[in-house]
Amino acid sequence: MNPGRSLIAIQEKIKSGNFTISDLVQYYLERIEGAKHLNAYLEVFADEAITKAKILDEKLKNQPDQCGKLIGAVISIKDVICYEGHKVSASSKILNGFESLYSATAVQRLLDEDVIIIGRTNCDEFAMGSGNENSAYGPVINGVGENRVPGGSSGGAAVSVQMDTCLAALGSETGGSIRQPAAFTGIYGLKPSYGRVSRYGLIAYGSSFDQIGVFSHDVKTMASLLEIIAGNDPMDATSSTTPAGKYDFADTRGPQKIAYIDDVLNHPSISPDVKSATLKTIADLESRGHELVPVNFDFLDHVVATYYILTTAEASSNLGRYDGIRYGHRSKEAKDIHELYIKSRSEGFGDEVKRRIMMGAFVLSVGYYDAYFTKAQKVRRLIKEEIENIFSTFALILMPTTPDVAWKLNDKSADPLKEYLADIYTVIANLAGIPALSFPVSQSDNGMPIGMQLMAPQFKERDLLNFVETLH
Amino acid sequence: MVIDDALISKLEKLSRLELREEEKVKVKEDLNKMLGMFDKLNEVDTNDVEPLRYVLDEHSSAIRDDVVGEELDNHKALQNAEESKKPFFVVPKFLKK
Numbered sequence: 007m008n009p010g011r012s013l014i015a016i017q018e019k020i021k022s023g024n025f026t027i028s029d030l031v032q033y034y035l036e037r038i039e040g041a042k043h044l045n046a047y048l049e050v051f052a053d054e055a056i057t058k059a060k061i062l063d064e065k066l067k068n069q070p071d072q073c074g075k076l077i078g079a080v081i082s083i084k085d086v087i088c089y090e091g092h093k094v095s096a097s098s099k100i101l102n103g104f105e106s107l108y109s110a111t112a113v114q115r116l117l118d119e120d121v122i123i124i125g126r127t128n129c130d131e132f133a134m135g136s137g138n139e140n141s142a143y144g145p146v147i148n149g150v151g152e153n154r155v156p157g158g159s160s161g162g163a164a165v166s167v168q169m170d171t172c173l174a175a176l177g178s179e180t181g182g183s184i185r186q187p188a189a190f191t192g193i194y195g196l197k198p199s200y201g202r203v204s205r206y207g208l209i210a211y212g213s214s215f216d217q218i219g220v221f222s223h224d225v226k227t228m229a230s231l232l233e234i235i236a237g238n239d240p241m242d243a244t245s246s247t248t249p250a251g252k253y254d255f256a257d258t259r260g261p262q263k264i265a266y267i268d269d270v271l272n273h274p275s276i277s278p279d280v281k282s283a284t285l286k287t288i289a290d291l292e293s294r295g296h297e298l299v300p301v302n303f304d305f306l307d308h309v310v311a312t313y314y315i316l317t318t319a320e321a322s323s324n325l326g327r328y329d330g331i332r333y334g335h336r337s338k339e340a341k342d343i344h345e346l347y348i349k350s351r352s353e354g355f356g357d358e359v360k361r362r363i364m365m366g367a368f369v370l371s372v373g374y375y376d377a378y379f380t381k382a383q384k385v386r387r388l389i390k391e392e393i394e395n396i397f398s399t400f401a402l403i404l405m406p407t408t409p410d411v412a413w414k415l416n417d418k419s420a421d422p423l424k425e426y427l428a429d430i431y432t433v434i435a436n437l438a439g440i441p442a443l444s445f446p447v448s449q450s451d452n453g454m455p456i457g458m459q460l461m462a463p464q465f466k467e468r469d470l471l472n473f474v475e476t477l478h
Numbered sequence: 479m480v481i482d483d484a485l486i487s488k489l490e491k492l493s494r495l496e497l498r499e500e501e502k503v504k505v506k507e508d509l510n511k512m513l514g515m516f517d518k519l520n521e522v523d524t525n526d527v528e529p530l531r532y533v534l535d536e537h538s539s540a541i542r543d544d545v546v547g548e549e550l551d552n553h554k555a556l557q558n559a560e561e562s563k564k565p566f567f568v569v570p571k572f573l574k575k
Contacts, residue, residue, distance in 0.1 A: 107554050200533045214533060240542050246534060311516045322493065329494075331567055333558035343572040352496045360495055361508055367492040368481070368509070369516075378516060383529030385522050390530060423511045439533035464534075 007033050011223035013173060013230050017078045020066070027066070027078060027122070031059040034080055034124055037171040044147045044156075046165040048085050049093060050125040055080070058122050065120075074120030076234060079227075081116070082166040082175045085126045086133055087218065088207035089113050096209045097141040098131045100328050100335045100354025110207025111242070112176060112218045112235040119234050124172050127162030131356045132325065133183055133211045135159050136428050139419045140358040147415070148191060151454050154412040157187030160221070164191040167221045174222040174231055180212045181313050182407075182432025184219045185444035189407035189457025192446045194474075195221050196228050199464045200439035201246035203232075204239030210324040212317035213244070215436045225445075225475040229253040232467065248465055257472035261295040264460075265400040268300035275430060277410040279450035284406045287447055287458050291404070294476075298404070301396055305389050310426055312389065313433040315369050315382035321359075322366025328354065361422065386437050393438040394463075402473060403461040405431050407444040411454035431459070441467045445474050479517065481509045 009016050009030055019025060025033075035052055065073055083089060086096050088106035095101040109117070117123070130140040138146040138161025146161035148154040149168045156165045160177030164187035167175050177184040179197040188195025197219045205216055218235065222228040236250035266288060271281060288298050305312075330336035330350025337349035355363070369378035396403060409430060418425040435442035442461040449455055462470040481489075486506050490497060497505060552565045561568040 104558050107550055107557065201536075214531070243541060244532075244534070247536060305522070308519055308522055311518050314512065315516055315519075326494075331559070331569055332555075336560035340570065343570050346570055347494045348496050351494050355495070357501070357504075360493075360497070360501075361505055363493045363495065364486075364489040364505060365509055365512055367489050368485075371488075371492060380529050381519050381524060382516075383531060384524035384527040385519055387527055387530035388522065388524070390533070421511075422508055423515065426512075426515070 009033060011170065011173070013076070013079055013227040016173065020078050026059070027062045028056065028059040030078065031055045031080060031122065031124070034171055037169060038125070041149065041165070041169040041171055044149055044165050044169065045144050046127055046146050046162040046169070046171070047082070047125045048095065048097065048128050048143055048162070051092065051123060055122050055124045062120055062122070074118065076116065076119040076121045076230060079174065079231070080122045080124050080172050081231075082125050082127045082163060082172045083113060083123055084129050084160050084163045084175070084177045086129060086178055086209040087113060087176055088209075089123060089126070092126065094126065094209070096132045097129050097143055098354065098356065098359070099142045100351070101333075102335060104333055106207070108207060110218070111204035111239045113207065115234050116231070125166075127160070127166050127175065129162055130159035131359050132209065132321070133159040133178060133180055134321070134358050134362055136182070136186060136425050137413065137418060138162065138187070139415065140356060142356055145415060148412050150192060151412065151452070153415045154454065155190065155415055157190035157412060159183040161187050163221055164188055164193065164195070167191075167193050167223065174220055174227055176218055177221055178208055178216060178218050179436065180215045180317055181436050182429050184221065185407050185432050185442060185457070185459055186429070188221055188444045189446070189459075190412035190455060192455030192457070193221055193223055194225060194228055194446070195219065195444045196232065197435060197442050198232065198236065198467055199246070199441045200436075201244055202250065202441070202465065202467065203235050204242040204245045206239055206241035212320040213324060214320060215317060225471055226255065229255070229471045236467070246465070251468065253468050253471055255472055255475055257469065261297060262401040262473065263297045263299065263399065264291060264402045264404050265299055265301040265396050266404045267303045267306065269303060269306050270405055270431065273306065273409070273430075275409040275427060276406065280406045280408065280410060280456055283448050283456045284458065287404065299400070301400075303392060303396070305385070305392060306430070308385055309389060309433050309437060310430055312382045312385045313429065313437060314365070314426055315378050316386065318362045318366035319370050319379050320366070322363045322370065325359070325363055330354075358422065389434070390438045393434065393440065397463045401462070401469065405459055405461070407431060407457040407459040411450045411452075411456060435461050440464050441470055443470050443474055445477065479513055481506055481513060
């Protein structure tokens with residue numbers, strides 16, 4: 007059985023009787039079993055998915071007009087997204103055994119359209135990492151190439167789609183955690199604008215950056231899912247009240263003006279493979295009639311610092327809630343309440359999380375607050391304004407998603423700074439709050455996938471999806 | 479700016495964390511590397527720039543009306559606590575006689 011990798015194809019095949027939703031779930035469960043060694047799933051909701059598939063097959067037969075728009079879509083969710091009655095751990099020991107008391111708004115909206123959630127996927131602990139090597143439950147391995155990281159932090163989500171163990175996946179981004187693993191695994195990954203998708207039920211890391219987004223094999227499937235999860239939510243005060251609208255493909259605009267940043271192509275971090283893939287993409291877009299123009303961007307060497315100052319600060323505040331009292335790991339060694347906090351946290355958090363909490367405490371502390379935290383907030387404004395300035399002339403910005411292809415396991419984990427610098431091209435969209443979509447373009451000489459990303463102005467997801475859909 | 483042992487102890491206290499000796503050495507080294515990267519921002523002239531605290535331009539209507547909605551019931555609220563005694567969370571004694 008080969009169900010195909012797009013929602014449209016799957017829905018058509020189900021409708022014409024090629025297979026049932028139960029057959030489809032069985033197929034994915036077998037694929038999950040076959041890809042077990044990659045460690046993409048922390049938990050598979052097998053029995054539940056089988057039961058729900060039977061119910062949906064009956065519904066299709068008896069009340070076809072009552073079926074949700076996304077019937078036939080089987081997805082995975084990253085282990086930072088709450089699903090009522092199911093465990094969620096942020097791949098951390100500190101949340102071992104924790105069960106969600108409610109569903110994230112994004113999850114609930116998908117369930118309401120008859121989506122089946124087949125499991126929760128491994129990720130970097132509290133979404134802190136770019137290689138998925140910081141999970142308390144072991145690293146995820148890329149399905150392409152031997153012993154390569156899948157990218158992070160949504161590494162398990164990316165591999166779950168890459169290996170065809172589900173149609174699509176919900177991941178989350180703070181600084182590239184969807185686009186970077188999408189590029190490393192050769193699939194599509196979208197980070198929506200900040201505020202486009204409700205963060206209610208998403209475990210917080212950097213609240214002024216975090217967004218839920220989608221992995222898929224094609225743009226139309228991505229658009230169908232985004233259309234359902236996007237839009238204002240009274241449970242998230244930072245979700246935008248600007249209507250999301252429909253993400254259809256009726257856009258018939260012709261040639262576009264697209265900017266690319268000249269310094270990116272000459273940056274010391276870019277690998278020869280990624281550089282030549284970028285030049286090829288530019289030439290390809292030009293041959294399709296688009297106008298590609300090099301532009302200046304003055305902050306390329308400042309984006310990573312700005313991002314890490316602000317996110318560590320936000321993380322140190324957000325992760326203050328893990329104190330061992332109301333939920334999460336509680337130390338058995340503590341003699342008083344003060345020790346209970348300290349020991350529960352020290353036993354429960356992994357190295358990277360501790361490092362970021364302490365860095366965040368530093369940049370927020372008396373005497374250093376203005377020099378680091380306020381300074382970074384100011385630079386963030388300059389970065390956002392410079393990006394907006396580019397969009398006053400151009401419809402889109404093109405950039406490679408990553409400076410290099412997926413690295414080998416353990417290659418960067420000893421030196422966190424090396425890993426942070428690999429985020430250089432992705433953090434820009436998060437700092438500016440704009441949507442960005444990574445799509446596969448080619449492979450390096452050693453066969454590893456290369457992805458490019460296009461960024462669009464705030465809330466222009468529809469333009470972005472329409473444009474990328476024209477490219478294949 | 480260099481992060482020394484005294485500052486590491488201070489950050490442990492602020493973070494409610496306690497590192498093992500070998501962890502401290504590694505964290506000190508890593509934080510100093512990060513700080514070196516952060517200092518690059520000094521190159522950027524930010525005179526007369528307002529800090530960006532919130533990335534969306536919408537400010538109004540973000541707050542819900544203050545009406546009582548669906549809350550977690552007591553049973554659910556205690557469900558994930560390691561130690562509880564209905565209707566309370568249990569913590570070690572912290573008031574001295």
